[in-house]
Amino acid sequence: MASAHPAVLFEPASGGKVRCTACARYCVIPEGSHGFCYVRKNEGGSLVLLSYGLAAAVQVDPVEKKPLSHFRPGARVFSIGTVGCNWRCQYCQNAEISQESEIRGRPLSPSRAVERAIELGCQGVTFTYNEPTIFIEYALDVIRAAHEHGLFANFVTNGYMTPEAVALIGRHIDAVSVDFKGSGEAGFMRRYISAKGPAPILETMQGLQELGVHVEVTDLIVPTVGDSAEAIRTLAREVRERLGPETPFHLLRWHPDYRMMDLPETPISTLERLHAVVKGEGLRYAYLGNVWGHPLEHTYCASCGAVAVERYGFLIRSWNLDEDNRCAECGHPVPMVGRLLEDYTPMMAHAVA
Numbered sequence: 001m002a003s004a005h006p007a008v009l010f011e012p013a014s015g016g017k018v019r020c021t022a023c024a025r026y027c028v029i030p031e032g033s034h035g036f037c038y039v040r041k042n043e044g045g046s047l048v049l050l051s052y053g054l055a056a057a058v059q060v061d062p063v064e065k066k067p068l069s070h071f072r073p074g075a076r077v078f079s080i081g082t083v084g085c086n087w088r089c090q091y092c093q094n095a096e097i098s099q100e101s102e103i104r105g106r107p108l109s110p111s112r113a114v115e116r117a118i119e120l121g122c123q124g125v126t127f128t129y130n131e132p133t134i135f136i137e138y139a140l141d142v143i144r145a146a147h148e149h150g151l152f153a154n155f156v157t158n159g160y161m162t163p164e165a166v167a168l169i170g171r172h173i174d175a176v177s178v179d180f181k182g183s184g185e186a187g188f189m190r191r192y193i194s195a196k197g198p199a200p201i202l203e204t205m206q207g208l209q210e211l212g213v214h215v216e217v218t219d220l221i222v223p224t225v226g227d228s229a230e231a232i233r234t235l236a237r238e239v240r241e242r243l244g245p246e247t248p249f250h251l252l253r254w255h256p257d258y259r260m261m262d263l264p265e266t267p268i269s270t271l272e273r274l275h276a277v278v279k280g281e282g283l284r285y286a287y288l289g290n291v292w293g294h295p296l297e298h299t300y301c302a303s304c305g306a307v308a309v310e311r312y313g314f315l316i317r318s319w320n321l322d323e324d325n326r327c328a329e330c331g332h333p334v335p336m337v338g339r340l341l342e343d344y345t346p347m348m349a350h351a352v353a
Helices: 111-120 132-148 163-169 186-195 201-211 231-242 268-280
Strands: 010-012 019-021 040-043 046-049 057-062 076-081 124-127 152-157 173-183 215-219 249-253 286-289 307-312 315-319
Touching: 010 152, 046 132, 076 111, 111 124, 111 132, 111 249, 124 132, 132 163, 163 201, 173 186, 173 201, 201 215, 201 231, 215 231, 215 268, 231 249, 231 268, 249 268, 268 286
Parallel strands: 076 124, 124 152, 152 173, 173 215, 215 249, 249 286
Antiparallel strands: 010 019, 040 046, 057 076, 307 315
């Protein structure tokens, strides 16, 4: 059953309509109708969030799976997703919830979400699997409860937010992984995810960083249609200029899913070629994702080139930084938020009953 909850991010429009100000679509919604995401509805001239407190997916993950490679290394996170999304990615691996129009999920109040996170030995909560911006009011209540109990909170987001959403969440969230598709190339975004160009995403990641949020960038590389070297060069340059050269940048391997089953997995050679482009634009910490066992998964010292953190997928194999997160070989600082947990035990993701 739907759980309607008053929304915060909206403004009145003419004729009883409301204008949602959560995501960059700025949907103008007539009375009784919902926005593009399905979960934000106009009821009596006010906007309500139908999916508040309804979790469609819950799991315990390593924070590195988000991916966040420079934030609270080794931490476990309680991951929460709901139904709906503000994008229509043709290859979405979570389409069964993100493209769902029926409001469903198990009841999970903010206080209970934090209780479960603590019970399961998590150090943080993560909003992921679908776009958290569309349920921002619910996420914010969970974040407040998490912080009261010493847990951190992060978003895995497409970044298609508004300045209003950035202002609302940016003073509360601790970290974000901003997930570009096709390097943010406008034609790719229109055709394969039903969104306009990357301007709102670029502004979101810059605005969040200015508010003190740790930002990492991912780029899902779709072979043939979304693997342009020029597009990723442009994106890498934007990231360097807006966020700085030490911003972690993840190139993710794509696999066929949902409505795009006709393309192969991204060739590793393509990822390696684009990794060289990213590094050539001055980003010091670039990674390959979804290619377990590849040497470009590791964190390398930007000064001497030594392996600072050895990784295997989202598992950490060795930690070669001192107590101040300086390279054990040359003493150069490596930008990490926090140190590896003293009792770190490598873990795989696991579903929560």
